[in-house]
Amino acid sequence: KNEVEQSPQNLTAQEGEFITINCSYSVGISALHWLQQHPGGGIVSLFMLSSGKKKHGRLIATINIQEKHSSLHITASHPRDSAVYICAGYSGGGADGLTFGKGTHLIIQP
Amino acid sequence: KAGVTQTPRYLIKTRGQQVTLSCSPISGHRSVSWYQQTPGQGLQFLFEYFSETQRNKGNFPGRFSGRQFSNSRSEMNVSTLELGDSALYLCASSLLTTDYGYTFGSGTRLTVV
Numbered sequence: 179k180n181e182v183e184q185s186p187q188n189l190t191a192q193e194g195e196f197i198t199i200n201c202s203y204s205v206g207i208s209a210l211h212w213l214q215q216h217p218g219g220g221i222v223s224l225f226m227l228s229s230g231k232k233k234h235g236r237l238i239a240t241i242n243i244q245e246k247h248s249s250l251h252i253t254a255s256h257p258r259d260s261a262v263y264i265c266a267g268y269s270g271g272g273a274d275g276l277t278f279g280k281g282t283h284l285i286i287q288p
Numbered sequence: 289k290a291g292v293t294q295t296p297r298y299l300i301k302t303r304g305q306q307v308t309l310s311c312s313p314i315s316g317h318r319s320v321s322w323y324q325q326t327p328g329q330g331l332q333f334l335f336e337y338f339s340e341t342q343r344n345k346g347n348f349p350g351r352f353s354g355r356q357f358s359n360s361r362s363e364m365n366v367s368t369l370e371l372g373d374s375a376l377y378l379c380a381s382s383l384l385t386t387d388y389g390y391t392f393g394s395g396t397r398l399t400v401v
Contacts, residue, residue, distance in 0.1 A: 219376045221392035278331040
């Protein structure tokens, strides 16, 4: 069974700081998702990646398949980035192949 | 284009009752999956439907069931509600291509009293 661990669980930072959220998983996966959840519950898929690095605006996601580790970076953080960030490993076989981390609760203070 | 629509957004039910939640996927998406999110367990996979067939099911009791219609809309049903069923229920739709991505709905928050 794939286990997905995220760190830190909670993170409070000042506006403008560089943010890093880490995700590690115990078994091989074919892809990893980064999700963002704002208060109220709606989830937005930020990235799906299986190798290397992806960038979208101020968000950067990297994955190292050999080390079973992924990171989500936020540059020039802003209070609107405050949300829960969840990583999910996909090991194939349909949606039941998604194993979720517990999430990182990020607060960016002005 | 319209996103994934879940109805209702909020629901309060009494223990022992049953409930039906609805999910309309993005047009053209034939896969719909359902998840339960609670503060203690986080996000957990419930089941997935593709072309009206259940493809996979998570580790939940038989009280949790679902179906998918020919227009890809999906419903999930929970019978004999328990207090522990209080949760945010999310659905996601997907094209099921090799570039496997999901679009999530806003969820239905179910409170069982």
